[in-house]
Amino acid sequence: MLDFAIFAVTFVIILVGAVLYLYPSSRRASGIPGLNPTDEKDGNLQDIVNRGSLHEFLVSLHQEFGPVASFWFGGRPVVSLGAVDQLRQHINPNRTTDSFETMLKSLLGYQAGAAGGATETLMRKKLYESAINNTLKNNFPLMLKLVEELVAKWTSFPEAQHIPLCAHLLGLAMKTVTQAALGQRFRDDSEVIRFRKNHDAIWSEIGKGYLDGSLEKSTSRKGHYENALSEMESVLLSVARERKAQRSQTVFVDTLLQSSLTERQEALYVRSLNCKCKMLKEQFVVLAVCIWAVHFLSTSEEVQRKLCEELEEVLGSDPVSLDKIPQLKYCQQVLNETVRTAKLTPIAARLQEVEGKVDQHVIPKETLVIYALGVVLQDADTWSVPYRFDPHRFEEESARKSFSLLGFSGNQACPELRFAYTVATVLLSMLVRQLKLQQLKGQVMEVRSELVSTPKDDTWITVSRRS
Template sequence: MLDFAIFAVTFVIILVGAVLYLYPSSRRASGIPGLNPTDEKDGNLQDIVNKGSLHEFLVSLHQEFGSVASFWFGGRPVVSLGSVSTCTNIYHTVWMITMLKSLLGYQSGMGGGANETVIRKKVYESAINNTLKNNFPLVLKLVDELVGKWKSFPDAQHTPLCAHLLGLAMKSVTQLALGERFRDDSDVISFRKNHDAIWSEIGKGYLDGSLEKSSSRKAHYEKALSEMESVLLSVAKDRKAQRKQTMFVDTLLQSSLTERQIMEDCMVFTLAGCVITANLCIWALHFLSTSEDVQDKLYQELDEVLGSDPVTLDKIPQLKYCQQVLNETVRTAKLTPVAARLQEVEGKVDQHVIPKETLVIYALGVVLQDSDTWSAPYRFDPDRFEEESVRKSFCLLGFSGNQTCPELRFAYTIATVLLSTLVRQLKLHKLKGQVMEVRSELVSTPKDETWITVSRRS
């Protein structure tokens, strides 16, 4: 079994973005139903390992104990929430930004307390929003290049979604975040090599503790991280000298952030932005390939709203059905299956009291396929979002509205451009016999390459 001291620290860092110093707790976890520790030292660690992932463990936990359940990290209780009614006020921005910065060894704030942390997050979000406004034509160009490539394929050719869409996401994020330095594919490929090495360990190696057991893997990870940090520092220095004001890094340079803080925010955006954007696009096209009716309905909306013109930033809010398709993609794929926070003050969920300083997990992968909230929860059905109650539930979970994390807002924009361009020119077809398996880590990812075929619209 993994040494619990190592596992607990890294695992808690991943979930809440800080080393937690919890107050002494009752052995009954404040009366909340759940598992007793299977090991006095490690709590329910082995149960999580046996299930294969935290998500699968939480599915089993909530099936047995209901929407509010508890388990143990060592001698400390953890509370997991598994329904819409319990998972309110989720702040994905805090989750993704803080989690990644802490995992990478960065400071989550500006060193001056809560107010500075809030200011820094606002700068980060503003940088992403400004980047999309200033560079929308570049997004169109990158998508047009991919769709043009697919149009050249014979109808029977198998098209690898993961490879192509991770490439699109990588090009979009690096060029919009860091500028023309990444217009050359060779620079993007080099950047992607380090990006993949870092993310693979964040998504797996830290979660199961295996990175700490392999000196060669850890050395490879640290080398990739160091090289990527050097590139980001170099980009920031070059952009500062050029005094340009169009990309993500430029907005950060205009703020009061230090050189180191700018590098850290660029690291978080390039890591999370690439993975979330790629997987949203991958899952959306996969699900579209399984439903000709959904494709046709989306095509009709695109034709009515856009005609033969390319999509524009101000037209995106008019594409209501496209938004429904992406919302249903996030829900069906369980795009971000887990979030977490530290209970800052004593709270109450249903009849249960959650003490101050308790680690609270939001089992989003459970909630997004809860039959009490979603009819036919495993079916891809964008029409469900025509109902106000469904849209409200989705918003309460932090996947739409003001609390949507900025990386997901960025991903929605890239995915909307992709769908609006692709669906008006090509039809997507599922590959017969293909079985989709999911890796439910920090972001839900297909376990293996996902293939489709495409044909021209007549």
């Protein structure tokens, strides 16, 4: 009996040791270096929460494991790419899928296959790009008007008055996007306020409730979130019915409704998460680009001076026009550097549709691949003095190529970013020719690096009139 007891205890010890030894390697994503799940159900969720955001988690992950690293979302392995060379190697045939939308749809409860097959996806992508182009052309006077109203308001303030950027520019972003996308209904401030309320309710839960799991634990919060989604869908459907009766094609939704989509496809596009994703994305990208551009300009009198000189050379005393924007090369550099320094979109994602390979690592089919753009945008091997705001870096071809590869310019740039650059160019063209922007001394700004990087609290500037 004693011999058996000794054998049994020895066997259990060996078994436990074998499990502990084999468990880590068996749980890594195809042998890619990275973290083992800290919880069987939640994977590395608590590690992400402890770091404060997915971006901060990815920074630490790549510092420890290198440019290709793995972790776990629940029971699902995820591969993260954190350097330009590794992103360049990643071959994914699903080029019709917007990477930001992939993240949003997963957070909002998107079900695979709900939006149709690859042909329909490509058709919607082309339709959306066409709609953005038409919207910019038809609504450029609207952008000029809304920006002019904002700049006039700032000009009327006493010198040295503190201006809260987030509050003022959120209003500009909301009015521009809702009126350009959905039409005259949103000239009514009450409609904008209602839309903003639902927008804020949805976005706050995307930023926090999903990652820490708290949304599912709170019946009241989840109900508030679902009501906001339902109200936003109701507004979109109501606008669609109103606009379909019109013959003009002046706003974004008109292009959708007057296209060759079947009634089923049209309803699918409006009722599904596509329109919600696009509206959320447009508003936050416009807002973020404008906030960060004005903020960074307020830190550099030299950049303001050079930008002012270019504007005077290209535009003279005339307002900016859509056809003149491509000639504003330095303004483009300022906006590129704004996006890079602010880590505007720190995270993107793609689903690996076929087995792929990066370096010596195999990425299995249907693996979620994270592009750790916030890590890459401040990688010292790619960008010299990466934490410094320096628009001149984009005079170099290598910087422009890396930026294009990451999807922030060129053919890979998303239409929403082009829309945001247009609004920001109009804003800067009016601001710097009339006002000098100055940073508020002693201000410490913390950043919320979620799907779009924005200040955690409002950031303030002061303005003075140019002589």
